[in-house]
Amino acid sequence: MTTEDCKKAVLDxxxxxxxxxxxxxxxxDVRLRDQLQLDSMDFLDxxxxxxxxxxxxxxxxxxxxxxxxxxxxxxxxPKFNALSAKS
Amino acid sequence: MKLPRIVITGVxxxxxxxxxxxxxxANLLGGVAGIEWLDxxxxxxxxxxxxxxxxxxxQKKKEVRVGTRAGSISIWCAREALADSGIAFDAFxxxxxxxxxxCTEHGNVETENEIxxxxxxxxxxKYWSHYHNPRTVANNPAGEASLNLGVTGPAYTIxxxxxxxxxxxxxxxxxxxxxxxxxxxxxxISESIHTFGIFxxxxxxxxxxxxxxxxxxxxxxDKARNGIVVxxxxxxxxxxxxxxxxxxxxxxxxxxxxxxxxxxxxxxxxPNPVRQAECVRKALANAGMDASDIHIVNTHATATPxxxxxxxxxxxxxxxxxxxxxxxxxxxSFIGHCMGAAGALELAGNLPSFDDLVVHPTINVDELDPLCxxxxxxxxxxxxxxxxxxxxxxxxxxxxxxxxxxxxxxxx
Numbered sequence: 001m002t003t004e005d006c007k008k009a010v011l012d013x014x015x016x017x018x019x020x021x022x023x024x025x026x027x028x029d030v031r032l033r034d035q036l037q038l039d040s041m042d043f044l045d046x047x048x049x050x051x052x053x054x055x056x057x058x059x060x061x062x063x064x065x066x067x068x069x070x071x072x073x074x075x076x077x078p079k080f081n082a083l084s085a086k087s
Numbered sequence: 088m089k090l091p092r093i094v095i096t097g098v099x100x101x102x103x104x105x106x107x108x109x110x111x112x113a114n115l116l117g118g119v120a121g122i123e124w125l126d127x128x129x130x131x132x133x134x135x136x137x138x139x140x141x142x143x144x145x146q147k148k149k150e151v152r153v154g155t156r157a158g159s160i161s162i163w164c165a166r167e168a169l170a171d172s173g174i175a176f177d178a179f180x181x182x183x184x185x186x187x188x189x190c191t192e193h194g195n196v197e198t199e200n201e202i203x204x205x206x207x208x209x210x211x212x213k214y215w216s217h218y219h220n221p222r223t224v225a226n227n228p229a230g231e232a233s234l235n236l237g238v239t240g241p242a243y244t245i246x247x248x249x250x251x252x253x254x255x256x257x258x259x260x261x262x263x264x265x266x267x268x269x270x271x272x273x274x275x276i277s278e279s280i281h282t283f284g285i286f287x288x289x290x291x292x293x294x295x296x297x298x299x300x301x302x303x304x305x306x307x308x309d310k311a312r313n314g315i316v317v318x319x320x321x322x323x324x325x326x327x328x329x330x331x332x333x334x335x336x337x338x339x340x341x342x343x344x345x346x347x348x349x350x351x352x353x354x355x356x357x358p359n360p361v362r363q364a365e366c367v368r369k370a371l372a373n374a375g376m377d378a379s380d381i382h383i384v385n386t387h388a389t390a391t392p393x394x395x396x397x398x399x400x401x402x403x404x405x406x407x408x409x410x411x412x413x414x415x416x417x418x419x420s421f422i423g424h425c426m427g428a429a430g431a432l433e434l435a436g437n438l439p440s441f442d443d444l445v446v447h448p449t450i451n452v453d454e455l456d457p458l459c460x461x462x463x464x465x466x467x468x469x470x471x472x473x474x475x476x477x478x479x480x481x482x483x484x485x486x487x488x489x490x491x492x493x494x495x496x497x498x499x
Binding site: 017018019020037041044045048051052 | 148214
């Protein structure tokens with residue numbers, strides 16, 4: 001999985017948990033909370049959906065790594081790739 | 088002590104056969120029921136009253152996703168009631184608004200959904216939603232309305248089984264009289280059709296209606312009645328002190344005349360006609376009225392074989408043969424049993440009678456059960472009443488909670 005694929009996977013999740021938001025111009029390097037109406041429960045949703053859809057666990061200590069699309073990609077892409085290597 | 092007079096100034100509702108008072112009333116007078124087949128988890132196709140309002144009229148998609156069906160129903164009803172009331176809500180002090188929502192139960196739907204969801208993950212609870220607690224707290228239906236409306240005054244639910252809709256109005260009247268709030272949004276709601284448990288429970292009890300034709304399934308007082316049709320729905324009113332309503336030139340639907348609330352203290356599920364009659368008498372005394380002053384009695388009857396007879400026994404004990412101007416009807420024959428919304432919705436369906444003097448009927452009575460043959464029962468077609476100055480609304484619930492609410496024509 002590329003970092004771009006990873007960002008798309010995260011955006012797909014955000015599209016479902018924040019259905020009123022326009023995601024067409026989300027900036028990768030800006031905190032998601034600064035450009036979208038996302039609250040702490042929504043971030044828990046992202047964590048839950050990563051677990052349900054992709055089998056990826058994000059420990060609480062790493063929640064801050066999900067701040068922006070870039071940081072998500074940096075943190076999650078290796079996890080995605082590690083999982084696909086296993087399977 | 089002279090208590091402030093309380094009046095109804097707005098109505099917002101969703102029923103299985105209408106999403107506004109006008110539509111609901113037209114269907115009650117036109118004999119149009121709102122029962123349909125519904126796929127119920129684990130149980131298959133069952134009869135139910137389903138509401139078809141557009142939640143997105145008043146909620147964002149995210150609110151619908153995160154919240155509960157009960158919350159959506161509350162928000163719909165509250166917003167529609169406020170619009171109907173004509174009150175300048177944006178400018179109204181939100182800390183002086185109370186939201187009092189009656190509900191039969193809350194949390195079963197959401198808990199069942201979560202258990203079903205984790206069943207797809209071998210019941211691993213790490214997949215349990217973090218929304219479970221805010222969705223299942225007992226105040227959820229009122230709390231979601233407070234969030235949506237920005238109301239910072241008291242917002243909570245009143246759990247009173249199927250008597251809850253009336254209790255919402257009664258409690259709101261009390262809070263207005265105490266001066267706790269200046270505007271009350273109150274009544275009852277139910278999301279019950281989204282839990283299989285209520286259907287399964289009534290089925291195990293031998294109290295779930297069956298019929299090949301959905302519109303014929305809910306048949307209080309009919310000899311062939313065989314149980315309850317479970318429905319969802321909601322009805323919230325705006326209530327105000329009369330002087331406040333008059334000050335802003337509000338349209339007034341009716342005045343709260345009196346109420347009675349009591350408990351059977353006799354059985355978990357079986358009604359108690361002696362206590363029901365006491366509740367009705369208590370309401371009449373509270374209103375300073377005689378039985379003959381009541382022109383419409385809207386019954387609670389749910390179409391269970393025993394329950395209908397027992398309520399008729401209670402009504403007979405109070406109204407006897409000496410109330411020639413009293414008409415008796417039942418709204419569940421159209422919409423099934425809307426549980427926590429029942430009392431509030433059924434009252435709403437009768438409010439227009441103050442204007443048109445027409446009493447909506449009890450439909451689906453092909454053969455009247457002789458044990459339910461009350462004088463004044465309006466069967467199958469509407470009747471024109473000589474006068475409609477007072478409406479008495481019964482709502483009773485499990486664990487023996489009884490409520491009777493009387494509203495009267497507003498006279499300045």
